[in-house]
Amino acid sequence: MSAPLIELVEIEKHFGPVIALNGVSVSVDAGECHCLLGDNGAGKSTFIKTMSGVHKPTGGKILAEGREISFDSPRDAMLAGIATVYQDLAMIPLMSVTRNFWMGREPQKRVGPFKFFDFSEANEITMTEMAKMGIRLRSPDQAVGTLSGGERQTVAIARAVYFGAKVLILDEPTSALGVRQTSNVLATIDKVRKNGIGVVFITHNVRHAMAVGDRFTVLNRGKTLGTAKRGDINAEELQDLMAGGQDLAQLEGSLGGTV
Numbered sequence: 040m041s042a043p044l045i046e047l048v049e050i051e052k053h054f055g056p057v058i059a060l061n062g063v064s065v066s067v068d069a070g071e072c073h074c075l076l077g078d079n080g081a082g083k084s085t086f087i088k089t090m091s092g093v094h095k096p097t098g099g100k101i102l103a104e105g106r107e108i109s110f111d112s113p114r115d116a117m118l119a120g121i122a123t124v125y126q127d128l129a130m131i132p133l134m135s136v137t138r139n140f141w142m143g144r145e146p147q148k149r150v151g152p153f154k155f156f157d158f159s160e161a162n163e164i165t166m167t168e169m170a171k172m173g174i175r176l177r178s179p180d181q182a183v184g185t186l187s188g189g190e191r192q193t194v195a196i197a198r199a200v201y202f203g204a205k206v207l208i209l210d211e212p213t214s215a216l217g218v219r220q221t222s223n224v225l226a227t228i229d230k231v232r233k234n235g236i237g238v239v240f241i242t243h244n245v246r247h248a249m250a251v252g253d254r255f256t257v258l259n260r261g262k263t264l265g266t267a268k269r270g271d272i273n274a275e276e277l278q279d280l281m282a283g284g285q286d287l288a289q290l291e292g293s294l295g296g297t298v
């Protein structure tokens with residue numbers, strides 16, 4: 040067994056008097072999809088921001104492939120191969136897919152002393168990388184704003200993978216998507232994982248988690264309720280853990296159906 044790609048041990052994060060994380064441990068192996076579940080305010084975003092160098096933990100340690108490290112900035116984490124796709128994606132809707140894919144890292148062509156953006160190479164790589172993720176673009180010139188939500192997520196994921204992500208963090212990538220788009224994104228997660236990348240998939244949706252997850256960690260008020268492997272837990276148990284079972288049972292009772 041090789042060391043996990045990244046391991047966070049007993050992470051604490053306080054914001055003044057607010058204890059957002061109170062001893063959370065999660066590890067991510069190569070080629071696994073580790074789902075992070077939990078209700079609003081559980082600490083999911085705070086946790087992945089700690090993993091991606093946005094926040095410095097108040098306590099605990101971070102190991103990358105077995106060695107203790109600390110990130111001073113998101114850039115440090117990116118250099119270590121940790122890429123985050125946030126829900127707002129940081130894309131420019133009016134620019135083409137290719138421009139968004141490269142964002143300042145464009146391949147250059149030299150003609151004498153001059154350097155040019157090599158459009159044809161950039162376009163070709165963009166089309167190829169998107170096709171690998173199962174998306175056939177009409178044209179690389181297509182504006183990102185005209186893509187569907189799921190396709191946009193895929194551009195962001197393909198970009199992170201192309202630029203060498205070892206750990207890919209997805210913060211609620213399916214929460215704003217319809218059924219078909221969701222299944223596209225889940226299929227993309229599956230492809231990424233098969234490339235040996237470790238995926239951290241944050242979601243509120245137990246079914247989305249069950250569809251692709253290898254391991255599931257549930258957060259509740261800044262603490263882990265535990266980590267379960269695929270096959271050791273079913274959707275109902277996961278749902279119960281997430282919502283603190285009792286509340287949901289009451290809600291089901293009062294609505295007279297299944298939530």
Ligand SMILES: Nc1ncnc2c1ncn2[C@@H]1O[C@H](COP(=O)(O)OP(=O)(O)OP(=O)(O)O)[C@@H](O)[C@H]1O
Binds near residue numbers: 077079081086
């Ligand atoms: N910068 C901050 N300053 C103070 N408190 C914060 C800060 N960031 C997060 N918190 C608090 O930490 C707790 C966890 O928040 P976090 O955003 O991590 O939850 P979450 O699980 O991502 O929730 P959601 O599902 O709603 O996105 C909340 O109580 C939140 O108010």
Ligand SMILES: [Mg+2]
Binds near residue numbers: 083084085
């Ligand atoms: Mg959040």
